[in-house]
Amino acid sequence: MKSLLKNARENKGLKTRELAQLAGIDQALISKFESGTRKPTKDQIIKLSQLLEIDYETLMVAWLKEKILYEIGDDEFALKALLLAEQEIQKNKKEIDSAILSANQIILDEIEKLKNKLQSFNHFELRQISKTLELEFIFKSIYSNGNSLSLEETKSVINDGITISGKSMQEHLEAINFQEIAAYIKDLSLKKTSLNEKDFLLIHNLIFKGIEFENAGKYKKESLILREMNLLFSWYETHKNNLNPIILASEIYLKILDINPFEKGNSLVANIIMNWILFQNNYVYAVAQKDKNSSSEYFSSLDEYKIKNDKSVFINYILKTEKENLIHAIQLNNK
CATH class of the missing domain: 1.10.260.40 (lambda repressor-like DNA-binding domains)
Structure with a gap:
């Protein structure tokens, strides 16, 4: 230290x-x-x-x-004591996870009802809703990263190939790249592909496609990064079937920010991976927004996590966002 x-x-x-x-x-x-x-x-x-x-x-x-x-120190019983301490910590962690699930059961039940209602729509309705939600996902993702394209301008760029006057080439490329990313995670979700290093690095590379960044798709050159990422993928495999998908996705987001594996683009990757997991489990996008027009809820939830090691506030934020977005998706069918 x-x-x-x-x-x-x-x-x-x-x-x-x-x-x-x-x-x-x-x-x-x-x-x-x-x-x-x-x-x-x-x-x-x-x-x-x-x-x-x-x-x-x-x-x-x-x-x-x-x-x-x-x-x-080097006490002869030190390793045995450490093993017992690790077991106790794991036991306490399970109790904390159980408490988080219990504390959020009401909103989780509400989300499930909303998700089931959305899934009850016919194929044509779901397709129209999906197109709108995908556009909003692209717009919110690039906007939260400082892109100045409006929602309508983003739509024109990705759907009509129109160049927007006064906007930089990078801003256009960011919108196009996120359209490709949205299609990519949709394909991964349909195939039920598990989170893995190959797709993780490819997603980072897609963010910077056509935009100059020599380290796109490459971890930082730090000795612990590869080890931490392998632990992340192992953690996901262990918990993907026993954690609620929204809680799983929220925790993955925090873990990616903790590891900070890339020189830049970490929060974008965290957002994409979180939404990949949500989409794979038939939820709608829940973009964690940090732009100037959003509330301080995102930042305060992260601060709470970093300072107090309390992930529950961020999980609550994502649960709330997911519920709001499901309500929004259902309302789109009435327009």
Whole structure:
């Protein structure tokens, strides 16, 4: 952990004195954190993570590891104790997951009723609704990423191949790329394809198709990324049949943001993968929006997750979004 803190501070060009002033922590303590002679508190870890732009999970894992090693050292029973602790943590996690499911059972039941009502429509009605929802998915996805195309302009670009005056070539390409992505995840869903590395990387590559980015479809060159991604795919396989699909999709979104596997485009990929899982289970798109016109609910739910390690607020946000979008989809049939 000490090297994480020191390297991050030096990379930002800060002196220990300057970091101490920004963090409100004594300069001598900063030096001791970097030399390993003192350990930060959890509150100090949160501050340093934000100021030095160190991934919060990475720093917390390093901090907890050192706390554990300090407490147990090389005691002969240390490994047995760690195994028992891991089992206890897993047990507690299952209880938390069960509590989340129980707390949201009412809205989950409401969502299921809405989904069944939508699925009761005839093929022609569903096709018309699907076309509208797909256009909205493309528009919301690119708009939340800073694209200035309006909904109607997006429709003109992807359906009619029209070039919109005053809009950049990149903005046009983003709309076209997301049309291809929407078709791709629809195809994966119909084939019941499981989440895998090949399609995960291809989706990232499609986001930047025709747009200059040499690392499209490639993980960051960090030693832990590949391991973390393999753990993600394994986690998905383990839980895809025993977690509610909306909760599964929400957790996948958070896990992708935690791993942060790409140089850029991580939140876009997280959104696409989440909606792939939803679509595969006959739900409608639930784009997690972070644009200037949306409420602060998205950001506050992520903050709650990062600071308190409480995923329930974000899951609630996605459940609410999914319910609203199902109601919207049903209403489209009456227009």
